[in-house]
Amino acid sequence: MPDLRTSYLGLELRSPIVASSSPLCQEVGNILQMQEAGVGAVVLHSLFEEQILIESHSLDRYLDSGAESYAEALRYFPDLHSYNIGPDGYLEHIRKVKQAVDIPVIGSLNGVSTGGWIRYARLIEEAGADALELNIYYLPTDPNVEGAQIEQMYTDLVSHVKASVKIPVAVKLGPFFSSIPNMCVKLDRAGADGLVLFNRFYQPDFDLEALEVVPNLVLSDSDELPLRLHWVGLVYGHVRADLAITGGVHTAQDVLKCMMAGAKVAMMTSALLRHGINYVRQVEQDLVRWMEEHEYESIRQMQGSMSVKKVAEPSAYHRANYMKVLSSYDVRSTVH
Numbered sequence: 001m002p003d004l005r006t007s008y009l010g011l012e013l014r015s016p017i018v019a020s021s022s023p024l025c026q027e028v029g030n031i032l033q034m035q036e037a038g039v040g041a042v043v044l045h046s047l048f049e050e051q052i053l054i055e056s057h058s059l060d061r062y063l064d065s066g067a068e069s070y071a072e073a074l075r076y077f078p079d080l081h082s083y084n085i086g087p088d089g090y091l092e093h094i095r096k097v098k099q100a101v102d103i104p105v106i107g108s109l110n111g112v113s114t115g116g117w118i119r120y121a122r123l124i125e126e127a128g129a130d131a132l133e134l135n136i137y138y139l140p141t142d143p144n145v146e147g148a149q150i151e152q153m154y155t156d157l158v159s160h161v162k163a164s165v166k167i168p169v170a171v172k173l174g175p176f177f178s179s180i181p182n183m184c185v186k187l188d189r190a191g192a193d194g195l196v197l198f199n200r201f202y203q204p205d206f207d208l209e210a211l212e213v214v215p216n217l218v219l220s221d222s223d224e225l226p227l228r229l230h231w232v233g234l235v236y237g238h239v240r241a242d243l244a245i246t247g248g249v250h251t252a253q254d255v256l257k258c259m260m261a262g263a264k265v266a267m268m269t270s271a272l273l274r275h276g277i278n279y280v281r282q283v284e285q286d287l288v289r290w291m292e293e294h295e296y297e298s299i300r301q302m303q304g305s306m307s308v309k310k311v312a313e314p315s316a317y318h319r320a321n322y323m324k325v326l327s328s329y330d331v332r333s334t335v336h
Helices: 028-037 049-055 059-063 068-076 086-100 117-126 147-164 180-189 222-235 252-261 270-275 279-293 319-328
Strands: 006-008 011-013 017-019 041-043 105-111 131-136 169-173 194-197 205-207 212-214 242-246 265-268
Touching: 006 242, 017 279, 028 041, 028 086, 028 279, 086 105, 086 117, 105 117, 117 131, 117 147, 131 147, 131 194, 147 169, 147 180, 169 180, 169 242, 180 194, 180 222, 194 222, 222 242, 222 252, 252 265, 252 279, 265 270, 270 279
Parallel strands: 017 041, 017 265, 041 105, 105 131, 131 169, 169 194, 194 242, 242 265
Antiparallel strands: 006 011, 205 212
16 A cells, blocks of 8 residues: 655654644544544644734724724624634643544644734643644735735744744745745745645625625635645745645545645645545545556655656746647637
8 A cells, every 4th residue: 555654844644634724623523533534634723813812801902003904804703702712722622632632733823913922822832732833814905015014024923933832833824925935935934844825815705785795705626726736836845844735625636736746735624624524535545546556655755746846847837838828728619
């Protein structure tokens, strides 16, 4: 049987399939089922910065202190007094999960500023998490804030958190930077042990009857994967940090593509929400079958094999492929 083992954030994983942050991770029983189904690790649901602020009774002061860049977006959050389980409950959840499972458990902090992050990064480490994922969900709505300021905010946050903990730290970032490779290099230099590409930014929708702006959640599908493959394939070999892909991973073929692009792990959320936790078993069976048919002995053997550094035609990653794709479309097939 092919060897599915991989390493991520210095942790040895039995499989490259990781259950990423989702509501499923709020129940210890679900995480036990994930382990039994074969995931290599689990990223817990996020502890939100807003929850930390509420606990410290500083939310009003925080909103009045110049957080205009995303203060209006807080209206789209659920009632944070009752949402999720709160900071103390989150730490207790980590302890319970660590007692229940053998797979690596990765904590998750979701926010944009250092604030209580430093303290809770340490507490998450003390609670027993094997690593920490910083889910930097920032909505730059102020037109006076320059891109360089946003990038500096990211790197400062990573540097501060890394200086406060000993466990590995991964950074989950979105695709909306002017230079993805440069941003990845900056985060790598700031000390990130892993880079997770990419966060999915959930956009509000319009209710035309009520004339209201409403939350809108759409699960991903495999069509979202090529964006991740493209950038991981380009960044691979340019950073020390491990690379992970999240968003659009639904099948064994998706996992294989992630590995060949250069990722150490492929993270699943929507697929588990749509098909159930035991769907991991089917993905792993299909993964093993494909590797046997194509005579791959291990996951490590294929990692990075189709990155820009290794692929036979690196121009496929660059502008030449853009022109080739546009010119290849057969307009005649759509004209009747």
